[in-house]
Amino acid sequence: MSIESLLRERFSRAIGLAFGSEFAGDPMVKAGDPKFADYQCNAAMVLSRQLGRPPREVATEILRHVELADVCDPPQVAGPGFINVRISAGWLARRLAELLADSAAKARGGVARVAQSATVVVDYAGPNIAKEMHVGHLRSSILGDAIARSLAFVGHRVVRQNHVGDFGTQFGMLIRHARDLKLDTGEMPQISDLDSYYKQASARDKSDPQFAIEARQAVVALQSGDPEALRLWHWIREESNRHCREIFAQLGITLSEADQRGESFYAGRLSALVQKLSEALPFGGDGPYEGISEVFDPQRKARLDTGTLDSSCAAEVQEAMLEPEAVERVEEASEPQIVTKAFVAESHGAVCVFLPGFVDKDKKPLPLIIRKSDGAYLYATTDLAALYFRIIEEKTTPEQTAPLDQNWHADRIIYTTDARQAQHFAMVFDTIRAAHWDINPVTQLPVLLQHAPFGSILGEDGKPFKTRSGESVKLRDLLHEAVQRAEAVVEKKNPDLPVAARRLVARAVGIGAVKYADLRQDRITDYQFVWDRLLALDGNTGPYLQYAFARICSIFRKAGSLPATNAAIMLDTPQERDLARRILQFSDVVQAVLQDLKPHYLCTYLYELCGSFSAFYEHCPVLRAASAELRNSRLALCDLTAAVLKVGLHELLGMELLEEM
RNA sequence: GCGCUCGUAGCUCAAUUGGAUAGAGCAUCCGCCUUCUAAGCGGACGGUUGUGGGUUCGAUUCCCGCCGAGCGCACCA
Structure with a gap:
């Protein structure tokens, strides 16, 4: 169990004992500012209001009931009612020793598998056919892959989908x-x-x-x-x-060949999809809505009162032209209809879904077009068909079940596409919900539909990242340049490295720098692509993290062996203690990443972990430790740090690690 | 016009979702290599969180109004 969930459980129990279980809901445990505490419980301030008692008194009351003697020194009440917890070195040491002894747990960086495995579709990359991949595909690919890797790592059935634009x-x-x-x-x-x-x-x-x-x-x-x-x-x-x-x-x-399922795959399903949708949703709404006709389904024609709005409009406009306040009258006459419930209708020859809450520039109902007036289908249709396929469709052939060899019936579907498509996905998701197609047919639970939007990549000038001639930068060129620039850096920093090794390092560092630069930043914001910042060797960069790992490997090369799996952990210096605490926070961070679909939490964490390791490395000699026991303990800290880096940086973020650089 | 996202140190970004004295890196300045990779470590300097209100024990975070930026708004994806 992670530190946070352990503390949460203990405090929740204490609050229940002190004030009754109805108050024990959220004990508000957070990692605190290291200046004050490792963790803090902030429940007292909230409870004080509900109980009508001073917050510090409430805090003291919680402390009277909380059992933490095994975990920390006696907690302190501070400020308006914070309860500060400083985890004891002994507890940290015991947890690390357990992790060290359990090789399977160690290989997972202490991250447990989820109790209940869900089927999660991650839709990412999605390049268009016949075009070279360019920077526009970078974020979707990198971000989507990090999310897919993380979900799979904690034990979900992940269906990666490359929704290639090959039929539009x-x-x-x-x-x-x-x-x-x-x-x-x-x-x-x-x-x-x-x-x-x-x-x-x-x-x-x-x-x-x-x-x-x-x-x-x-x-x-x-x-x-x-x-x-x-x-x-x-x-x-x-x-x-x-x-x-x-x-x-x-x-x-x-992404593999089995994950490739482009627009063309759904082509044969589109006309049926439109048909099914027009049956699942009411036809024509309670209109009349401007421009909507009823030709699509003559059966329901009677329910519509078409054309009245158009003609009455025209008449009113004409009449209004004769009057002085013509402008106001015209606006009044075209007062838009408000959609109160989703419906399907034909408008200007196109089959459309109208949804509450979506209007165009003129405040008129904004359609989601699912069949164009010329009979062709477009990406909204394909996206709806893909959702139907992922949630509802029974799959029989290997072509349909791939990459799983079973039915999907997705529990959660995640799209990593840029923020400009937010409205499109909002409409597509609302359509699916309106048709009640968001219910998993097996569990009968609603499917979690998520768009994880991200910002644009900007050049140094703050404008969209383009070549000098104004074209979008090709990914192949960009990656080539990244490796070349990295090679120049490697040559300068480590001239003794043989050429073959240098190539390898340059590849990992160059590509890693590009990926890390993308992942480290909150996905919602745009970010500036600046070569020098990306390949910088210090700060929150790919190379800095890779370097920390390489240093650990170097220690083990010299040590000749891994620490004994039963080594006792000693945390007598501030640096050792800090590193221990950081290592044990890993699983909480992974959980937060999956909660918010924000890998930059993990980047920040790993950067801080490496910072803690570097401080440890400076202050705590490993191979020259004063005693064999201390040497073993420190080797164990190195080993556990390496394990977390391997999982975090390599398995979850998909970056190459180097033993030497 | 309506909607979405955003505005934090000179620059690039964080801030565990309402918690304490808002943190990092770069840049600038000062220290540290006869000891495991100095691609490193320690320290200093740097802030009216765009702005004005509101909500409350407490606001970068939530609400409202302005200012500014980017994006979206019918047959492209």
């Missing part, structure tokens, strides 16, 4: 453009070629209206199984997938 509108442009290029599809293309085809097609789409129309038609052709379109599609997709795999491998992203 952009593909129509490519097909239409390809017709003019007369490409040789017998030969494998290069991703850079595809990328330039894409750019050309996109440019034509913008400038040539006829091209744009034909491109939209090509989407419909593709989505309805036109063989020529499909052949081209396969040709492009194969190379795109190869390119993705290459980038993921370089970045250490755990």
